[in-house]
Amino acid sequence: MKLKKKFNGLAVPSITPLTSDYKLDHGAVEKIFDNFYNNGSVPFILGTTGEASSMSMALKTEFIELSGKLKQAGTLLYAGISSNCVAESVEMAKISADAGVDAVVATVPSYFALTEGEIKSYFEHLADASPCPVIIYNIPATTHVSIPLTLLDELSHHENIVGTKDSERSIERLDQSLALWKDRQDFSHYLGWAAQSAHAMLNGSDGLVPSTGNLCPDIYNEMMQAVERGDAAAAHALQVLSDTLGGLYQSGRLLGGSLGALKSLMQSRGLCQPYVMPPLQRVTEADAVLLEQNLQSIVAKEHINLPSYQ
Template identity: 55%
Template sequence: MKTKKKYHGTIVPLVTPINTKYQLDKEAVARILENLKQFNASPFILGTTGESALLTNQLKLEYLETVAGIRSTEHKLYVGISSNSMKETIDFSKRCFEFGADAVVATLPFYYKLSERQIKKYFLQLADHVDGPMVIYNIPATTHMSIPLNLLDELSLHDNIVATKDSERSEERLQESLSRWADRPDFSHLLGWAAKSAYALLHGSDGLVPSTGNLAPSIYDEMYKAIAEGSEEKAYYYQRQSDLLGDLYQKGRTLGESLWALKILMQSVGLCEPHVMPPLQGSSTEEINLLKESFQQLIKEEGIKLNIYNHV
């Protein structure tokens, strides 16, 4: 069985639960964290799923303070620090570690296209100035740039760069990443491509970062158990559950629309309300009802294990 590295396991990129006034819903935060804890998952706040690019600095800090105050210390806390301003990114990283974050997570800035030389200098400058471990997050869907693996391998030698979270949809890239880092004890590969979760774990990835974990962290807990037992068939059974749930709120929708749909499903089990930050917005009552009906049918047919909270 693969030896566990320091940064591993199910790391759920949390939604940011808000109310009708676009304020943080702290009670919902507590419910979401409790749901993760029961299924051995770690929280990652202020990432793509958390609508981080749309949040004020004040709300980001409030979310950090709230999670830091109630989260389980049994699991690591990952915090997104990405911004188009390097100074803001560095300053916020310092607050993250002051509040007990175990690692910060940084994407590339997303406005100007950068050369490979600029990408390298950017991450080295960040790593030199953050006060702790940093995860490099590759997500071309939002930054419109892919971090070359050779460069990432070079960056991984920096003492503060401890892992990569990769959401790029490329089988070739995934296979090469695993061949580079699966057996390297001081650098972790974390996959943000849910459709390849079981494959990645079976071939040496250290962790998963699935947005569906907001709703059903049990799926990934069971997937890990199946792999630990040596049951590839069972691992792919849970991969199927992950795929079906993911398709339900993602298929045919833009990234922003899928975040609203995910919150609709979370509302169905009492985790949070479905409000999203402008300019994102919800859809029609008809679509909401169809989504909820399809969700209930899927849960019944597939026997997906969910916690139900009677608060929303």
Template identity: 55%
Template sequence: MNTEKKFQGTIVPVVAPLAHDYKLDKEAVERIFSHLYKSNASPFILGTTGESASLPQSFKEDYIKTAAKIRTKDVKLYAGISSNIVEDSIEFAKLCFDEGVDAVAATLPTYYHLSEDQMKRYFLELADGIPGPLIVYNIPATTHMSIPLSLMDELSQHPSIVGAKDSERSEKRLDECLNLWKNRSDFSYFLGWAAKSAHALINGADGLVPSTGNIAPSIYSAMFQAVLQKDYNLAFHYQIQSDRLGHLYQHDRSLGESLWALKVLMNELGLCESTMMPPLSGLSLTEENELRKGFHELIKREKITLNLLSHAS
């Protein structure tokens, strides 16, 4: 883990905090960001966890401007620009950088299956068209395509492409990513697979992008410190806490259902409402109550520290 790279650390893919009328809950954004800052975590808005595929453009622009106003200047702000329309992604990236976003991330478009050459042309067009750093985001669970590592390594030579976020569930691919980029001072590797966080950090990853960081960013801050101190047993202790929290809201749920469950837990902490942007929606009140109860039992049993603010408890 190279702590001197420009882009590194815990980057939390923040939910889209919605009021009951589906507008942006700006006070919730402030609470969530403050919660992250207590654990030295950076916010990444408008990603998969942030329901970006379901949000209207006006909401995205409001979110960017709100986040930019309340951000702490010494903490980086990341934003997703993914779209099926290249021009829209470029124009939105320009807005992001105008508002002070430090780096943007983009997945592949999600409608057509792309050849490797088409993937390359797509990311090069983005990188050439936006006025700031770009992170290539590989997530086959939503795009239904995997970006070949050979292509990602080729793209990493572009001066505007500064990192990769990889959420593909493959230990072989994870280790290959680490071997490719852990010694690159100009390129950062972020893991988007929370179950392998400790392994990745111990073996040279520059950062993590865990959705569980929305509720317990302190776990990943502590994991980072344990790795820096070469206390790997302690790092895996925090990995177990991460795994059990993730299991609580993700197990036996679809991606959309798990995002609702995550918001329920955040609501239990006073961070935001559990409202989802259609077509996603919540599950039953019975399941919600069981989730809340299980959450309190888990954090008490595992002695998980949440570092909550006084007004978010």
């Protein structure tokens, strides 16, 4: 039987909704979180999808504090604290703890090339100083380093390091990770590679962190329910749907460009405005129209029930 761990489930890496003058859109945050909570998911704010690397400390603090106020009783709240400055990450961890965040998520600092010893020392220092449990976030696409599994396994025994979120595109690494940690009650594995969501959950991962969940979290909620009842066919069918929707805004775009396209799709459902933080740019009006048309075609074909906050 699969272990039921404290840190598990569907944690959507929330976009950071912005106004035209790059301020936090409080009304949009409320709608986005409502969509999460109504569809079996919880927010993970200030990650890659949240454009955290482009945000000021003031905006991050505002988002953390608002998220804490909107947090539903009995649910988990995750906040990213990644920074090249460890003191800033520690300060964000303290702000997060005060706001009711359950766990903070951090990548490797990405400016200097680091040795394994430096990576280990960094996370130990962060975990020692953080009042919140720490989840280590492996994302070579942005940090340009893959944290070795042997090192992650060493760090997994630190009393304040409770899990990893892994977005690396490697089936071999994924399967090795699950073999290491699926039976560890004190350490959770979250997958940040949406294309392998069904595979991961069917083989013992503890949770999913899919950016497409900003638009339709119910797909992943249904997938996790299918896994719980042992319906692999249903889980894989939902994986195909996830791939189709993800490709809609990701295909042919860089990671940053996909975020503008995702916000455009969310705008079409009344969830947010299309603005992204510089240096990223919003999609053109022509692209926005095409994105919405393609979304409607998929919705009609697959009979998807998308949220509407118009």
